Amino acid sequence: MAQERVTLKRFRRLALSVAGLVTAACLVVMTGCFGKKSGSIWQLSPPLVGAEDFIPPLKKDLPPELAKELQALLEKEWNWLVKPPAELSPEQLDMEFAALRWEVARKFGTHDVEGAVSYARASLALDEAHPDRWEQLGDLYNLSGSVTGTQDAANAYDNAAFLDPGAVSPRRKLAAALMLLQRSREAAVQLEYCLCKVNGQEEQELLPLYAAACAAAGEFQRCIAFCRERAGSDTSGAYRVMEAIFEKAAGNRDKALELLGEAGGGTASTPLAEYSRTLKARYETEVPK
Numbered sequence: 001m002a003q004e005r006v007t008l009k010r011f012r013r014l015a016l017s018v019a020g021l022v023t024a025a026c027l028v029v030m031t032g033c034f035g036k037k038s039g040s041i042w043q044l045s046p047p048l049v050g051a052e053d054f055i056p057p058l059k060k061d062l063p064p065e066l067a068k069e070l071q072a073l074l075e076k077e078w079n080w081l082v083k084p085p086a087e088l089s090p091e092q093l094d095m096e097f098a099a100l101r102w103e104v105a106r107k108f109g110t111h112d113v114e115g116a117v118s119y120a121r122a123s124l125a126l127d128e129a130h131p132d133r134w135e136q137l138g139d140l141y142n143l144s145g146s147v148t149g150t151q152d153a154a155n156a157y158d159n160a161a162f163l164d165p166g167a168v169s170p171r172r173k174l175a176a177a178l179m180l181l182q183r184s185r186e187a188a189v190q191l192e193y194c195l196c197k198v199n200g201q202e203e204q205e206l207l208p209l210y211a212a213a214c215a216a217a218g219e220f221q222r223c224i225a226f227c228r229e230r231a232g233s234d235t236s237g238a239y240r241v242m243e244a245i246f247e248k249a250a251g252n253r254d255k256a257l258e259l260l261g262e263a264g265g266g267t268a269s270t271p272l273a274e275y276s277r278t279l280k281a282r283y284e285t286e287v288p289k
Contacts, residue, residue: 059112066107073104098127105140113143134160135170138177153177161190168194172206175213184217192226204238211242220250237263241276248283257283 101123108116120137138156141149154177160170171190178187191210214223227243244259264276
């Protein structure tokens with residue numbers, strides 16, 4: 001029995017020694033793998049899926065030349081995922097992937113809105129400092145027809161406005177999205193900023209939108225105050241007319257008539273002057289409540 005116990009002890013020691021050697025060997029292999037640059041692990045074993053499994057099938061109705069360009073871009077993305085360019089740092093690689101994926105999104109465009117949205121989001125997740133791209137993503141969301149498309153579009157336009165505070169275009173689109181979301185007061189705030197930045201025809205187009213936002217939000221006094229402030233630098237009389245309309249809606253008929261008299265006074269025959277005189281005549285015939 002004593003001899004048997006000795007033999008078992010030796011066997012256990014031998015087994016533990018072998019286990020230790022195996023563990024050490026595994027650690028050496030693992031350390032070697034993790035010490036390599038990103039992507040080099042693919043050199044040890046083939047990918048679990050091939051490019052044909054990774055790259056989504058393109059829509060059959062795409063123009064042939066566009067389909068060819070997209071296929072080349074998607075294959076390039078796959079190749080970079082399998083074996084990233086060794087000369088690029090992780091940060092540089094992120095920027096390259098972002099640019100590549102944005103190019104894919106741009107190519108998809110309106111031909112495949114869902115694909116364009118997916119790649120645009122993937123691009124901005126890696127490199128978000130592009131207000132123009134956020135604005136274009138908002139446009140894509142508007143085309144997507146998804147249930148949350150308007151909210152997603154508003155978020156994208158908001159990001160664009162945050163990154164480029166002086167830009168009018170994303171704020172104008174943000175205001176439109178906010179109106180659809182029944183957030184009219186927020187839309188009015190955005191449109192006030194836009195109206196302070198533009199002039200001429202664009203200002204004439206935005207003013208009715210601003211008035212609609214204020215009316216929907218019940219912000220009559222806000223609109224009156226803003227139009228009064230802007231009227232000083234407005235030679236067309238548009239702000240006076242809009243102020244008059246809101247003064248009348250707020251119950252201030254006499255003030256409205258005074259403003260319309262200023263806007264339509266003289267012999268000017270512009271459409272706005274004619275409208276001011278017509279509106280003034282209508283207000284004058286109404287019986288005060």
